[in-house]
Amino acid sequence: MAIRVSTPKLLVRTLHQFVRPLTSSSQPSPTTLQPLDVAENSITNTTSNASILDLNDAEKLFSSVPTPKLLRSSIILHMTAINPIVDFGTWLMKSKLMETFLLRDVIVKTIKHTFFEHFVAGESAEEAGLTVWRLFESGLRGMLDYGLEYADDNESCDRNLEGFFQTVESTTALPPSSVSFIVVKLTAICPMNLLKRVSDLLRWQHKHPSFHLPWKLNTLPIFSDFSPFYYTLEKPEPLTPEEEEDLQFAHQRLLILCQKCAEANVPLAIDAEYTWIQPAIDYLTYSSAIIHNKDKYPIVFGTIQAYLKDSKERLCQAVEAAEKMGVSVGIKLVRGAYLSSETQLATSMGFNSPIHKSIWETHECYNECASFLLEKLVNGSGGVVIATHNVESGKLAAAKARDLGIGMENQQVQFAQLYGMSEGLTFGLRNAGFVVSKYLPFGPVDMIIPYLLRRAEENRGVLSTSTLDRLLMRKELKRRLKASIF
Numbered sequence: 001m002a003i004r005v006s007t008p009k010l011l012v013r014t015l016h017q018f019v020r021p022l023t024s025s026s027q028p029s030p031t032t033l034q035p036l037d038v039a040e041n042s043i044t045n046t047t048s049n050a051s052i053l054d055l056n057d058a059e060k061l062f063s064s065v066p067t068p069k070l071l072r073s074s075i076i077l078h079m080t081a082i083n084p085i086v087d088f089g090t091w092l093m094k095s096k097l098m099e100t101f102l103l104r105d106v107i108v109k110t111i112k113h114t115f116f117e118h119f120v121a122g123e124s125a126e127e128a129g130l131t132v133w134r135l136f137e138s139g140l141r142g143m144l145d146y147g148l149e150y151a152d153d154n155e156s157c158d159r160n161l162e163g164f165f166q167t168v169e170s171t172t173a174l175p176p177s178s179v180s181f182i183v184v185k186l187t188a189i190c191p192m193n194l195l196k197r198v199s200d201l202l203r204w205q206h207k208h209p210s211f212h213l214p215w216k217l218n219t220l221p222i223f224s225d226f227s228p229f230y231y232t233l234e235k236p237e238p239l240t241p242e243e244e245e246d247l248q249f250a251h252q253r254l255l256i257l258c259q260k261c262a263e264a265n266v267p268l269a270i271d272a273e274y275t276w277i278q279p280a281i282d283y284l285t286y287s288s289a290i291i292h293n294k295d296k297y298p299i300v301f302g303t304i305q306a307y308l309k310d311s312k313e314r315l316c317q318a319v320e321a322a323e324k325m326g327v328s329v330g331i332k333l334v335r336g337a338y339l340s341s342e343t344q345l346a347t348s349m350g351f352n353s354p355i356h357k358s359i360w361e362t363h364e365c366y367n368e369c370a371s372f373l374l375e376k377l378v379n380g381s382g383g384v385v386i387a388t389h390n391v392e393s394g395k396l397a398a399a400k401a402r403d404l405g406i407g408m409e410n411q412q413v414q415f416a417q418l419y420g421m422s423e424g425l426t427f428g429l430r431n432a433g434f435v436v437s438k439y440l441p442f443g444p445v446d447m448i449i450p451y452l453l454r455r456a457e458e459n460r461g462v463l464s465t466s467t468l469d470r471l472l473m474r475k476e477l478k479r480r481l482k483a484s485i486f
Helices: 008-015 046-050 065-081 083-096 101-119 123-135 152-174 192-207 241-264 278-292 309-327 338-348 359-377 389-402 423-431 445-459 467-485
Strands: 141-146 179-184 269-272 302-305 332-335 385-387 415-417 436-442
Touching: 065 083, 065 467, 083 101, 083 445, 101 415, 101 445, 123 152, 123 436, 141 152, 152 179, 152 445, 179 241, 179 436, 192 241, 192 278, 241 269, 241 278, 241 467, 269 278, 269 338, 278 302, 278 309, 302 309, 309 359, 359 385, 359 389, 385 389, 389 415, 389 423, 415 423, 423 436, 423 467, 436 445
Parallel strands: 141 179, 141 436, 179 269, 269 302, 302 332, 332 385, 385 415, 415 436
Antiparallel strands: none
């Protein structure tokens, strides 16, 4: 049965008890972030960072992983590092063969027993729960993500919302604190076309402050001077009454989900998506955070993608505006997963990519953002998830937390990696005493295919994020083989 949310008029009355319309004057001016002190936190300073994380002892790192699982993981990661295999698998999952009943069944079963089982926690909340149990027994937590991404209308949004409710409910049967977050993509509970329309209007208002948006509620800054405004080159039409109603429905879905998470004492992390709809996602995220994040530990977490040129300035502005409003900010810091599509779209429109020109600029931006967030936590409220597969970023953040006196048991700081990726870093951080979570997408195989395509792209090639894992797993498997023989 689909969830039917209450009427827009009721929503408007409820929201305006907590928030007020945003005026252009409420946006603070940009503030420059202070970079990491290279002399003290250099990635080449192995003495300082090595004392925090030990990623050389493969036996200790993989002590909680059974040999069959370790062998299987090693095989999968080696397969995803071979470009022809990735290219063929990507073509296969996108091809018309998936529309042929018999072939589709064979393809889906093959995917399920290989890449799916490695990168995905299961097909249902129950299967994902078993994965959470296994992780918790090995000293890790789980971020549950019911892998829905796109909805076309209110009916499908309501249906998806029910799935997220069931995910929240499933946490009650799991050990306390074993689930660190419920994760949602707003495209699952708000139609993408509407997110695009709202993003266009927000961009236009930022460039033309006198442009009035009667539906706009109090939020945090969502743009900087470096944001990609080329998506909106002409003045957009105002939202129609039907679109305003749909926006109110979408916001209420998110608020209800936030409330469910608050009642279950599990924070909600809202994923970042494509830049052409991200302004609307940030608007809805921050508007909800203003309502729910009143205590030291935030309920609503937004996501910053450090591969974007505007990410540092947007992060700094949002955090400092929240401080002035007495709002506790929750941020999940990632690098970003839409590099190819973002660059292709910008190029097709005749503009430069919104993504940093080099991977080194992205690394620098990520590390500066992490440093900024950790410094803000020292004497204040809020929360940060350092979600990274980059070993040096993990070492830097761990060292920074130690230098700032942030205890490893501090629940305001967590590290996270995707399920099936960066296992060496995950176990190294766990062994060092930090709170570490694995991002656990779950759902039917065909629904998870977009996620699998992104993971395959991330792991391709010898310089991929899985390189260290492949080396460490081979080392440990050889050790175990020798031990069993001799």
